Amino acid sequence: MKYAENLLHIRCLLLIFTVGLLGAILSAQTISQNTDESQATGEKRDDTIAKDAKDAEIMKQAEAKPPRFGGHVGIVIPIVTRGNGMTTTIAENFIIGFPFALIVRTDSPVAFDFEFVPIINTPSNQDFRFLIHPGVVYNYKKYGFGLRAAYEVGTGSYGFTPLVSRSFKLTKKTNYFIEADFPVRRERRPDRTRFTSVQFAVHSGISF
Numbered sequence: 410m411k412y413a414e415n416l417l418h419i420r421c422l423l424l425i426f427t428v429g430l431l432g433a434i435l436s437a438q439t440i441s442q443n444t445d446e447s448q449a450t451g452e453k454r455d456d457t458i459a460k461d462a463k464d465a466e467i468m469k470q471a472e473a474k475p476p477r478f479g480g481h482v483g484i485v486i487p488i489v490t491r492g493n494g495m496t497t498t499i500a501e502n503f504i505i506g507f508p509f510a511l512i513v514r515t516d517s518p519v520a521f522d523f524e525f526v527p528i529i530n531t532p533s534n535q536d537f538r539f540l541i542h543p544g545v546v547y548n549y550k551k552y553g554f555g556l557r558a559a560y561e562v563g564t565g566s567y568g569f570t571p572l573v574s575r576s577f578k579l580t581k582k583t584n585y586f587i588e589a590d591f592p593v594r595r596e597r598r599p600d601r602t603r604f605t606s607v608q609f610a611v612h613s614g615i616s617f
Contacts, residue, residue: 479512483614485526485590492596492606504530506540508612518548524557537563542570551576559592568594576616588612 510524526540544557574588
């Protein structure tokens with residue numbers, strides 16, 4: 410009788426232990442499932458936030474990116490010229506040009522500038538001058554550093570022009586700029602021999 414009671418007690422304990430073990434396993438599975446779901450939800454939320462931030466950054470860059478094509482117009486005045494054994498200043502020979510250009514911008518700070526310059530008030534032996542002046546400009550913040558090739562229709566002079574510019578924002582799409590030009594030219598004398606001239610000129614205008 411006592412053996413039967415002990416056996417019954419053991420069976421009850423085993424039953425209780427089995428039920429408790431099953432409950433613990435089910436609880437662990439439920440906690441694990443909830444944790445996985447929470448992690449998946451968190452990862453999805455993080456991915457959504459990252460995607461939204463990336464889209465916002467792309468839109469911001471697209472809005473800040475200037476138009477691919479632009480241009481500028483202005484005036485250029487030579488201040489002093491040295492060539493053919495003499496130095497000429499603006500007071501002795503006033504010359505003015507009216508540059509206009511098409512600008513092709515790239516995804517980098519480099520832009521291609523196709524400039525043309527009609528020139529008036531030239532010396533009496535030069536009835537017409539028209540400068541073909543394409544170049545490349547590297548933009549750093551509000552500064553520009555460039556180099557242009559040069560050919561003057563009517564005189565046959567050719568050379569290059571280093572330049573440094575500074576821009577000032579006027580509106581969202583336009584800027585005022587002032588530029589220092591340093592033209593170097595191979596010019597032709599009346600006897601068709603050539604000499605080299607070096608000049609300092611000031612160029613200012615509006616870019617867009």
